[in-house]
Amino acid sequence: MGKEIIFSAHGICKAFGPTRALIDVDFSIYRGEVHGLIGENGSGKSTFSSIAAGAQSLDSGTFTLKGQPYSPKNMVDAQNHGIGMIVQEQGTIGSISVASNIFTGRMKENSKFGFLSMKQLNEKAQIILNNIGAGDINASLLTSSLNFEDRKIVEIARVMVADPDVLIVDETTTALAMKGRKILYNLIEKFKSENKAVIFISHDLNELIEICDRVTVLRDGRIIDTLEGDNISEDNMRRLMVGRELDGHYFRNDYICSYDDEIVLEAKQITYGPFTNLDLQLHKGEILGITGLSECGMHELGKVLFGIEKTITGSVTIPAKNVEIKNPTIAIKNRIGYLSKDRDRESIILNASIKDNIELPCMDKLKGPLGFISTKSERKLAREQIEVLQIKCRNSEQLLTELSGGNKQKVVFSKWLACDSDVLILDCATRGIDVGVKAAIYRLLEDLKSKGKSVILISEELPEMIGMSDRMLIMQNGKITAEFKRSPELKEEDIIKYMI
Amino acid sequence: MKYKIKEFLLRTIKTMIFPACILLLFGLLTKGQIFTGRMIMIILRQSVFPALIIMAMLPNLTLGMMDFSIGAVVTMSAITGGILMNTTGWGLPGLVLFSLLTAVILTTLTGLLNNVLRVPTLVLSLGLMLVYEALPSLIFRSTSGVAIIKVKYAALAQPPLVFIVFAIAFILFYIIINKTTYGNNIKALGGNEELARRAGLDVDKIKQIGFTISGIFAGAAAAIYMSNNGQVSPNAAFGSITTIMDAFLGLFLGMFLSNFCNISIGIVIAVVTMTAMTNGLVALGFDSTWRDIIKSVVLFILLAFSGNQPYFVRWRANLKRAEEANLAAEKAKTV
Structure with missing residues (x-):
């Protein structure tokens, strides 16, 4: 049985004034796949993912999602179609409850004639938190009472509300400590096992090697190459990202512990x-x-x-x-x-x-x-x-x-x-x-x-x-x-x- | 369960400690004058107007917008309500209806201009304050903008009607803020506008509705204002700000109290406390200038205390921690 493409992009272009952020980007991801997207800062990977997730509009090109043309109007529309994105620094709203944060923008679905049942909202939010393995976070608490780590987990839960088919993880792991990372990795595994897909953006090359089935490299807004299997190595990724062999050593090349007594x-x-x-x-x-x-x-x-x-x-x-x-x-x-x-x-x-x-x-x-x-x-x-x-x-x-x-x-x-x-x-x-x-x-x-x-x-x-x-x-x-x-x-x- | 009761009691104590201290202090200073049945009724009655003004200001304030034109809206609506009531002969229902309509139209216009012009709300509302202050004289030329109503219509500002108006307004306010999608949306928007926008909230619409809702409470306040005063004249040169001055002080206290209780409850306790303080100062013989100074000073002290409370808590915790650290260091030396 051939692999089924769940999401694809064809000839995506995006410019910010004179800067061409994306140039004819073609990309596809299969069901059950974790597909890495890497590139230097400013290479266009976040622009691509934010367009796919409805946070920005594209200049030209088309998307196909589950065999249908897909052009999201905004992030909520993208989520309703089945694409959710977890970003590095989105944040939560401290002045409202965890449940309200999780359902921000989706209150209408949880109300009758404009009236909200907070009890029902809390219960639904708690189920989502339990499902992602964060049951220790109380959905009825005020978000400002949570620590930084738990607030990041609330962000993950927010994306899971719409039960996406394609999850975009944009440099999130660097903002997470052990507990959050564990939750995210489990979630990625769950997506794979449920025949859904994950677009995984990270600068941590070891993490990419460990998690991804394929890795696509972007440089200056263009797709450079897509690596598979044994070709996904640190050296290959570095070379393709930078466009040249990195000169000499990466870390220090001496092993001398040297400093003054002062x-x-x-x-x-x-x-x-x-x-x-x-x-x-x-x-x-x-x-x-x-x-x-x-x-x-x-x-x-x-x-x-x-x-x-x-x-x-x-x-x-x-x-x-x-x-x-x-x-x-x-x-x-x-x-x-x-x-x-x-x-x-x-x-x-x-x-x-x-x-x-x-x-x-x-x-x-x-x-x-x-x-x-x-x-x-x-x-x-x-x-x-x-x-x-x-x-x-x-x-x-x-x-x-x-x-x-x-x-x-x-x-x-x-x-x-x-x-x-x-x-x-x-x-x-x-x-x-x-x-x-x-x-x-x-x-x-x-x-x-x-x-x-x-x-x-x-x-x-x-x-x-x-x-x-x-x-x-x-x-x-x-x-x-x-x-x-x-x-x-x-x-x-x-x-x-x-x-x- | 035990923990919940303990937490509830703690929050109640925290909410009530400052108002209780103020009431107790003025009770002692006035030798119990402010605790007589008559005075309590006066205080409660006088608290209704500032409470309604706070309800009018709070939705916009939660959205990060300070609407200074509310005082002018209240004056204009009171004058319009009074004059149209006299003209139509509809009595108190007419006063309430026309005041509400005028206030809702004006605040909706403020919201519309706020969304269209995109100038800071503070600047816009100051400009509109001057316009709204001038409107009564321009529209009701025959009376020079002055509205006078008969004494019998003072009933709206007296018990029991005044408390019925308040009860309806309070229930409406409580439901909007705590039980509706809209209330949740304004809290989200006020917390992080960009994030709320990304989550698909229609920011302009929410802000517009905020202004319109504020008109409902401003209209109710205007009807009470007209009924209480019997005669309302137009203001000029930002004079309408004095109409809402008492409410401002209550608003800040209410926001402080909202750290421990629901904001709706907080503003009621706050205005009652501030009104009791005002009456206490009157009983003690202070004139209005000194009353304003004393109330402002008390408020500054309160805000300074609330603003620095985390530092006090941390300072105390640090002292304890330092003691423990020093003991540990001593122990380590001995070992």
């Missing part, structure tokens, strides 16, 4: 959130990796080290200067930079220009003799950083909302490089970033290290930790359970047992 940042007996009386030292020229499960306390640690959150006991200091980091102002004055895991909310101003974002922490540097900011030096600084980090943009006045995830991340880096930071605290610096930008960030970290700068690299990605860190601290439930030094023998399995 301590540039020290935490003594600090207490906050999950951790109590924690000690930590960062040396000059060191890349210090901190890893663990998402809830281990490493993200909170990053915030305390930068002074965003106040430590309850102990202190964070720069010993050489005898300065205590009590808030971000002191941290920035003493050349400490911080990149948050929640980049769009905490590290950049989306509605401001690249120039405004870059110059924000280094206004003092731009002041003239009379204390006024010079427009010329503003532009020069922004231009330099755009050049150094090769930020893809029209000019320095372009708003950050218009940039891809990778380029936004580069702006955050350029912000701290522009003010010549000596210490960088990077929380999930490569989250949701394509391999090309990832490689560029790794080279940048190496370069910073060689210049004697120090980096704290907080991440859940063990290959990145092993590949980049001089020293690694493993955290579990707020405690440092192990410390590893850079070594060619160090394996992920050695670390995992101290994380769980």
